[in-house]
Amino acid sequence: MLHKTAETAAPIHELLANRWSPRAFTDRPVEPAKLLAVFEAARWAASSSNGQPWAFIVAQRSDKAAFDQMLQCLVPGNQSWAALAPVLILTFARLKWAGEERVNRTAQHDLGMATAMLSIQAEALGLRTHHMSGIDLDKIREVYAVPPDFDPVSAIALGYQGDAALLPEEKDRAREPNPRTRKPLDEFVFAGRFGAAAGLL
Numbered sequence: 001m002l003h004k005t006a007e008t009a010a011p012i013h014e015l016l017a018n019r020w021s022p023r024a025f026t027d028r029p030v031e032p033a034k035l036l037a038v039f040e041a042a043r044w045a046a047s048s049s050n051g052q053p054w055a056f057i058v059a060q061r062s063d064k065a066a067f068d069q070m071l072q073c074l075v076p077g078n079q080s081w082a083a084l085a086p087v088l089i090l091t092f093a094r095l096k097w098a099g100e101e102r103v104n105r106t107a108q109h110d111l112g113m114a115t116a117m118l119s120i121q122a123e124a125l126g127l128r129t130h131h132m133s134g135i136d137l138d139k140i141r142e143v144y145a146v147p148p149d150f151d152p153v154s155a156i157a158l159g160y161q162g163d164a165a166l167l168p169e170e171k172d173r174a175r176e177p178n179p180r181t182r183k184p185l186d187e188f189v190f191a192g193r194f195g196a197a198a199g200l201l
């Protein structure tokens, strides 16, 4: 199995260092208890004023109609590989405070907290996730009767990592082993003023 452990500038937890976003998944279904656990992890994310402004719709490949319906809500470039995943998830953020007209400025941030928790819980259970912004927002609204105060934000493929050879598209097979890269810390951790690298680095 392909491993892509991060080369870190400081030691970090192995769940964080080992997480990566594969496109190839095996057809092994995700056990119901594990699927429940990843949503339970999301549930316990921190959020502004404990507003919990998130929602998820889940589809498993074992329910072909529901799975195909969700797959059609991804852009074609994501559909080709995400069709392998045993579970697809759509994520939503409620952009206004429940029952109010006031905008929740951190709604998408809070959803990101929840999806990060979901991803790390998945890693702890031997699963991997691949997040997608390439989704069809209008189709999602129409297909799932999304209430107007919720915005579709992303999709997540969830399952057991598979071999790159399983990928139907040559471009995806070719990029699967690409190394993971990141900006150096001094490009985004500042002190004193914006842009001035923090001394701790």
Ligand SMILES: Cc1cc2nc3c(=O)[nH]c(=O)nc-3n(C[C@H](O)[C@H](O)[C@H](O)COP(=O)(O)O)c2cc1C
Binding pocket: 019, 020, 021, 022, 078, 130, 131, 132, 133, 134, 135, 154, 180
């Ligand atoms: C919000 C979000 C949206 C993403 N959208 C897509 C996408 O539409 N298609 C895709 O193939 N990968 C997508 N990715 C995966 C990123 O490209 C990937 O996380 C990034 O290259 C870092 O790689 P790593 O997760 O393996 O460390 C997305 C990731 C995030 C967090």
